[in-house]
Amino acid sequence: MTEPTEKSGYTWINPLASWGTATGNPAAPSVPVPDIREDWDRVTGYKVPTYLVGRLKHYVIWSNHGDRLWNRTRWWPTRRNLLHVTGIYNRKTAIAEKKILDRRPIYWLICMVLLALAPLVFPASMQNTLLTAGTIFGIFAAINVCWTLIIGTASIFSLASYAVVGTAAFLTSWLSITYGVPWYVLPLIGSAIGLVFGLAIALPALRLDGFYYALLTLGLNELCRVFFTTSKEFGSASGGLYGADSFIRESWDPMVQSYVGYYAAFALLLGSLSLFRLINGKRLGRVLRMAPEKREAFAAACGVDYKRARIVIFIVTSVALGFIGGFYAAQYRGVAFSIFSFDTVLLGLAMLAIGGIGKAEGAVLGTLVVVFLDKVLLEWGPIRHFLVGALMLAAVLFLNNGYFGIKKQFNAWRDKKRGEWRSTRTEKGGEALPEEATETNDKDQLYFRRFDKIQRDYLKKLITPEIIEEHRRQPLGQHSEALERVLLYFRRAKLEDKYALHRAGPHGPYKIIAFSGSRGVSPRIVDDREFATVDEGYHGVFMRRVHDLMES
Amino acid sequence: MDVFFVLTNAITVACIYGLIAIAVSITWSSLGLINLAYGFVFTFAGYGAWLFAEHISEMPVLLAGAGIAMGALAGIIVCLVVFIPLHDKPNFTTRGMIATLAISLIGSQSFLMFFGPRPKSLPDLFGFWTVDMFGVTLTSDKIGIVLCSTLMLFVVVRWMRGSRRGLEIRAMMMNPHAASIVGIGVRSTGIYVMAVTGAMGGLASVLLSQTYYIAPFNGLTPLIKGVSIALCGGLGSVQGAVIAAILLGLVEALTNEFLGGQYVLMTQFLVIIAVLVVRPRGISGLLDKAREQ
Numbered sequence: 026m027t028e029p030t031e032k033s034g035y036t037w038i039n040p041l042a043s044w045g046t047a048t049g050n051p052a053a054p055s056v057p058v059p060d061i062r063e064d065w066d067r068v069t070g071y072k073v074p075t076y077l078v079g080r081l082k083h084y085v086i087w088s089n090h091g092d093r094l095w096n097r098t099r100w101w102p103t104r105r106n107l108l109h110v111t112g113i114y115n116r117k118t119a120i121a122e123k124k125i126l127d128r129r130p131i132y133w134l135i136c137m138v139l140l141a142l143a144p145l146v147f148p149a150s151m152q153n154t155l156l157t158a159g160t161i162f163g164i165f166a167a168i169n170v171c172w173t174l175i176i177g178t179a180s181i182f183s184l185a186s187y188a189v190v191g192t193a194a195f196l197t198s199w200l201s202i203t204y205g206v207p208w209y210v211l212p213l214i215g216s217a218i219g220l221v222f223g224l225a226i227a228l229p230a231l232r233l234d235g236f237y238y239a240l241l242t243l244g245l246n247e248l249c250r251v252f253f254t255t256s257k258e259f260g261s262a263s264g265g266l267y268g269a270d271s272f273i274r275e276s277w278d279p280m281v282q283s284y285v286g287y288y289a290a291f292a293l294l295l296g297s298l299s300l301f302r303l304i305n306g307k308r309l310g311r312v313l314r315m316a317p318e319k320r321e322a323f324a325a326a327c328g329v330d331y332k333r334a335r336i337v338i339f340i341v342t343s344v345a346l347g348f349i350g351g352f353y354a355a356q357y358r359g360v361a362f363s364i365f366s367f368d369t370v371l372l373g374l375a376m377l378a379i380g381g382i383g384k385a386e387g388a389v390l391g392t393l394v395v396v397f398l399d400k401v402l403l404e405w406g407p408i409r410h411f412l413v414g415a416l417m418l419a420a421v422l423f424l425n426n427g428y429f430g431i432k433k434q435f436n437a438w439r440d441k442k443r444g445e446w447r448s449t450r451t452e453k454g455g456e457a458l459p460e461e462a463t464e465t466n467d468k469d470q471l472y473f474r475r476f477d478k479i480q481r482d483y484l485k486k487l488i489t490p491e492i493i494e495e496h497r498r499q500p501l502g503q504h505s506e507a508l509e510r511v512l513l514y515f516r517r518a519k520l521e522d523k524y525a526l527h528r529a530g531p532h533g534p535y536k537i538i539a540f541s542g543s544r545g546v547s548p549r550i551v552d553d554r555e556f557a558t559v560d561e562g563y564h565g566v567f568m569r570r571v572h573d574l575m576e577s
Numbered sequence: 578m579d580v581f582f583v584l585t586n587a588i589t590v591a592c593i594y595g596l597i598a599i600a601v602s603i604t605w606s607s608l609g610l611i612n613l614a615y616g617f618v619f620t621f622a623g624y625g626a627w628l629f630a631e632h633i634s635e636m637p638v639l640l641a642g643a644g645i646a647m648g649a650l651a652g653i654i655v656c657l658v659v660f661i662p663l664h665d666k667p668n669f670t671t672r673g674m675i676a677t678l679a680i681s682l683i684g685s686q687s688f689l690m691f692f693g694p695r696p697k698s699l700p701d702l703f704g705f706w707t708v709d710m711f712g713v714t715l716t717s718d719k720i721g722i723v724l725c726s727t728l729m730l731f732v733v734v735r736w737m738r739g740s741r742r743g744l745e746i747r748a749m750m751m752n753p754h755a756a757s758i759v760g761i762g763v764r765s766t767g768i769y770v771m772a773v774t775g776a777m778g779g780l781a782s783v784l785l786s787q788t789y790y791i792a793p794f795n796g797l798t799p800l801i802k803g804v805s806i807a808l809c810g811g812l813g814s815v816q817g818a819v820i821a822a823i824l825l826g827l828v829e830a831l832t833n834e835f836l837g838g839q840y841v842l843m844t845q846f847l848v849i850i851a852v853l854v855v856r857p858r859g860i861s862g863l864l865d866k867a868r869e870q
Contacts (some may be wrong), residue, residue, distance in 0.1 A: 183672070229850055231855045236611050236670060237812070240804045243613075243855065247801045248842045255839045367797050371682045379676045407689050414683035418658070421676045425667055 037505035049502025053495040056487060058506045062485045078299035089123040129386075136389075137295070151401075157402035162392055163290025164356070167297035167349055169344045169388035176382025178305045179338040180318055181230050185242035187369050188249040189343055193218040193350025194360035195259055200356065208270040212351035214510055219347015223340045230339060231332065233316070243370070250365035263504050266277035267359030285358060293352055294389075300345055301385045309334050369412070372399065376418035381427025390428060481577055484511055488571055500563035515570045524551065524569055526562040535562035537569060582714075583830040587625025589719045591826030592726040596781040597803025597819040598775035598810065599730065602735075607749040607770050608815030609670060613802060614655045614677035615778050616796025617684035622648035622779030623791035624688060627697045637702040638664075641725070643782050648779015649772040654678060658773035661764050681796065688793035696790030699783065718787045729780050733773060734815060742769050750813065809849045820860050824848070 035057050042051035087111050098107040102295035109127040114120070125131075133284045139556075147155045170187040200214060226245065230238055253259045259266050272289070273282045304310055316324030316331035324331050354360055363369060376395045380387030394416070398409050405412075420427055425434045462471055492508040504512065521542020526535045529548070534555040538548040550567070556562040597615055604612045614815050626640055627649025633641070657677040663669055703721035707714050737743035749754040757763050782791075785799060806825055810817030825845055832844040852860060 055758050181864075229853055234857070236674065237808060237853065237857065237859075239674065240611070240808050241849070244801055244805050244808075244849070246847060249844050252839070307786050368682070368685075371678055374675060374678060375682070376681075382671070407686050411683055411686040412681045412688060413688070418676055418679035418683065421672045421679060422659075422662055562709075574641075 038486070039503050041296045041503055049499045049504060050495060052403050053498070053505050053508075054491045055495060055505035056507045057490050058487065058490055058510065060484075061480075061483050064479060068277075068479050068482075074322065087123040089121040096569075108245070125465055133298075133386075140291060140294075141288075144284060150324065151542075152280075153283060154401060154403070156287050158396055160283070160286040160356070161400055162396040163287070163294045164353060165373070165376070165390040165396060167290075167293045168346065169373060169392050170294070170385050171345050171349070172373065172526055173377060173383060173385060173388045174301055174304055174342045175339055176377065178310050178313055179335040179342075180235075181339055182235050182239040183230070183242045183339070184239055184370055184374070186244040186346055187364055187373060188242075189222050189346040190224055190350040190353065191218055191253070191364035193347040194354040194364065195253055195266055197351045198266045198269040198354040199259060202266070202359075206270065208272045208355040208516040211269065211355040212348045215347040215349070215351020216344045217347065219343045219345070219350065220340065222347065223343025227336050227339050227343075231336065233309070237445070246365060246370055248368070249512050250294060250362065250367075253365060254362050265359055267357075269354050269358045271354065271355050272357045287355060293349065297345060297349070299391075300341075303342065304338055305385070309338055313338070315435070345546035366520045372410075372413060377411050377427075378417050379420045379427055380425075381429040384427070384429050387427050387429045405485045427539060431455055464530040480514065481574060484514055486576060487511055488575065493568070493571070496567050500560050500567065511571075511574075512567075515574075524566045526556075526559065526566065528559075530553075533557055533559070533562075533564075537562070537565055579766075583833050585715060585719055587826035587830035587833075588796045588823070589722050589831070591806075591822040593781045594724050594799060594802040594806055594825075595818060595822035596726050596729060596784075597799050598806035598814055598822060599733075599813065600781075601775040601803055601807040602769060602810070602814065602818050603813050604774050605745075607746050607753075608660060608664070608675075608767050609753065610660055610664075610677070611670065611674040611772075612655065612677050612774075613674060613804070614648050614680040616800040617681045618648055618651040618655065618778040618781045619785075619796040619799050620684065620688055620791065620793060621651035621654075622782040623786055623795070624648075624692060624697070624774075625779075626786070627791055627868075630700055635700045638814075640699065641702060641780065644783030645729055645776045646779070648782065649776040651758045652771035652773075652775020652778065653768055655775070656767050656834045660767045660771065664763060677817070681800075681820075687797070691795065692826075694793065696792040696795075698790050699786040702783070702787060712713070713859075722784045722787065723728055725780065726786055729777060730819075731779065742766075743870050746770055750779065769770070805845065805849055807859075809852050811856075811861045812857070814861045817859055817861030821852075829838050 035055055036052055039050060040051045041048075059430055067442055075573065097110065099105060102105065108125050108130060111123055111124055111126050113122050113528065115122055115523055126139070132213040142449070143159065144156060168186060169188055174185075175181050175186065180564050196218050197206070197211040197215050200344075201208070201211060225240065231239060233241065273285050275282075277285070312329055312334045313331060315327070315329050316334075350360075353364075372395055376391035379390055379394055380391030381388070395413055396406075398416075402409055465471060487507040487510060489507070492505065492511065495505060495508055496512075503509075519542070520540055523540045523542075525538050525540060527538045527548075528535055534557055537557055539551050540548045545547045554565065556565050600615060601612060604610055621671060622644045626644035629643035629647075630640055633643075635828055636640045655677065658680060659673055659690075663673050663676060667671065699719070704715040706717045708720065709715075726782075728763030743810070745756070746769065748759075748771075749763070749766050753763065781799060781803075783850045788794065802825075806821045807818055809825065810819070825848065827843050828848050829841050832838075836844065
């Protein structure tokens with residue numbers, strides 16, 4: 026029972042008593058009745074803290090004019106726009122605005138300009154180290170961008186990219202040394218070698234899927250390493266094959282040589298990035314975005330020849346890798362065996378994994394990080410590779426797709442957390458479970474249950490010893506407001522399981538029964554307790570209902 | 578060069594690599610993890626056994642036990658670092674493979690830092706004696722290697738067939754999702770699998786160090802060989818791995834005999850590619866259904 030503390034000391038006076046027509050008690054100690062509208066407002070009010078909604082405008086918006094929207098800068102001679110710009114209207118001011126939907130070209134441009142200007146700002150003491158590292162960065166980034174095309178766009182998990190580069194570099198160096206082939210032919214010969222190599226290893230790629238192919242190409246890499254290190258023609262004794270023709274003249278100043286090397290490698294990187302753009306951003310890339318892993322059957326059913334697209338990309342990229350191999354030989358006058366070593370493959374994979382597999386920016390950033398650790402912080406010793414491994418492990422363990430996948434992953438995580446927070450804030454009245462509510466077609470049922478709960482909670486506060494005593498004294502007739510409200514609620518109850526009195530003889534005793542609620546099914550006897558008079562019986566029923574109310 | 582001598586050599590080496598192949602195979606088929614950290618497990622067990630021999634005892638049985646225990650420990654480390662955090666994440670297979678590669682990179686660099694580049698050698702496990710059989714001289718280490726690896730394989734296969742844990746692992750191989758629904762813990766099974774396969778790698782390491790030395794980067798060759806055998810035999814199949822080990826051992830012996838040592842890898846890979854082009858899932862791999870993950 027609720028505590029009757031501040032409610033005691035209130036006496037209800039039957040308004041009919043003075044007329045002498047009253048049934049029921051002339052007066053009764055009772056409780057003051059609170060206003061139910063307060064409960065209603067409290068329960069139905071919206072108490073969830075609300076925040077400002079919408080997004081911060083983190084993009085630049087230019088003013089626009091309807092005419093100018095169609096007057097865009099285009100890549101000559103195509104009709105492609107320089108940037109993906111859309112015209113929008115400000116929702117508050119209705120002023121026309123321009124918004125760049127895809128800002129990546131701008132970032133690329135800024136980064137490439139920075140890379141091109143970087144040698145000017147290198148500190149003098151580190152100039153040579155940084156230029157060497159920059160050259161290596163350019164070449165490795167070019168290789169990794171091509172590799173990204175194979176792994177990401179074509180979804181062929183090949184680990185033999187460095188084997189292609191190495192083979193092309195070794196063969197072209199050997200040709201240049203033995204037959205005096207000039208440097209400008211080496212990349213072309215390399216491309217031919219890459220084509221042959223690519224055709225040879227594309228054959229199993231047609232048949233094997235994913236990881237069988239990865240393991241096979243890992244083995245192929247080892248095969249190349251063993252073959253080149255053990256064969257006498259390729260200088261097994263000297264740790265590499267050197268002496269090829271180069272576009273960097275030895276008569277030049279060493280600093281000029283470094284600069285030429287740096288910018289040549291930079292041009293190579295630009296070339297491979299344009300290849301990436303040409304393949305990934307055009308028809309082949311789009312065809313393969315239609316056919317991601319495990320959805321190939323669907324794509325094939327739609328008429329996408331994904332196998333052909335994959336092999337074409339694989340072969341084109343192998344040609345590019347061969348080109349890079351020939352370029353490598355022409356740049357360094359030869360090549361070392363370390364290009365085939367397992368650690369090179371591991372470092373390459375680390376570059377991709379750190380930046381994010383499948384994205385050119387990921388490949389370039391990963392290469393930058395790893396080359397910086399590996400070639401600039403030379404005095405750190407073996408801990409450099411340890412750090413690269415740790416970075417790679419951390420990237421794989423915590424990030425779904427490397428550094429450039431962070432944004433997507435963070436947004437997904439934030440949405441998940443938002444959902445969780447929202448669900449903890451949601452008020453649960455206990456009227457209906459959410460799944461039950463969605464299954465119920467008659468939504469009135471839900472509102473009725475909610476209203477009923479509010480009413481029951483309110484009435485529970487009115488149940489006090491005073492009104493029970495009042496009812497015991499006089500079950501029928503006019504009652505105090507509190508008791509009257511409770512009784513009205515009880516009388517309005519549904520017929521099923523509604524209590525009634527059953528008279529055993531002509532003058533009692535009475536027993537409590539409950540209706541079944543359905544026609545033709547007789548009521549059941551609730552318990553064996555017998556009441557001598559009908560008023561006692563009424564009070565018994567009342568107590569039972571009070572009990573049920575307090576239990577609910 | 579006597580063909581039988583080459584053949585016994587090939588069989589000996591195939592036994593060791595077969596152990597790793599079966600380890601790779603079991604890990605892939607039950608956990609869906611392509612574990613390329615067996616090189617790390619291999620070197621870890623080798624250095625563990627070497628430390629044991631240096632500081633505690635050189636008794637062959639204890640030494641082999643130490644190698645096996647260290648291998649199991651390395652397997653558990655790989656499981657804790659890679660499998661347990663990653664197994665329910667998106668792109669698990671790719672990320673798991675890259676993570677195991679990262680572990681092998683970190684591992685070899687730490688071995689280089691702690692133990693230096695100089696190779697270590699283990700004491701002889703099987704002594705020096707020879708047996709003449711059908712006119713072929715078999716040395717003690719060859720017989721010991723073949724016996725030990727066969728015994729290990731036998732024990733592991735018996736355990737997989739007969740024990741409760743083995744039943745769980747086989748259930749995981751059949752259908753990992755259903756296995757986890759009926760109450761087989763993915764993580765606990767992962768630890769068992771990695772411990773057992775790590776123990777196989779550890780034994781292979783101790784056995785191979787009878788012929789070769791223990792060096793920071795020596796885990797690579799056994800890994801590549803093991804992976805090739807597992808590929809050729811079909812990932813997930815023990816008998817396929819045994820057949821492939823024997824086949825590749827034969828190829829190695831024949832190439833050594835007729836073409837010369839430097840062509841061994843080439844002929845082996847040609848054979849593997851030929852096998853895989855005909856049967857894309859290896860000799861006894863199931864043809865159309867890979868493990869769904």
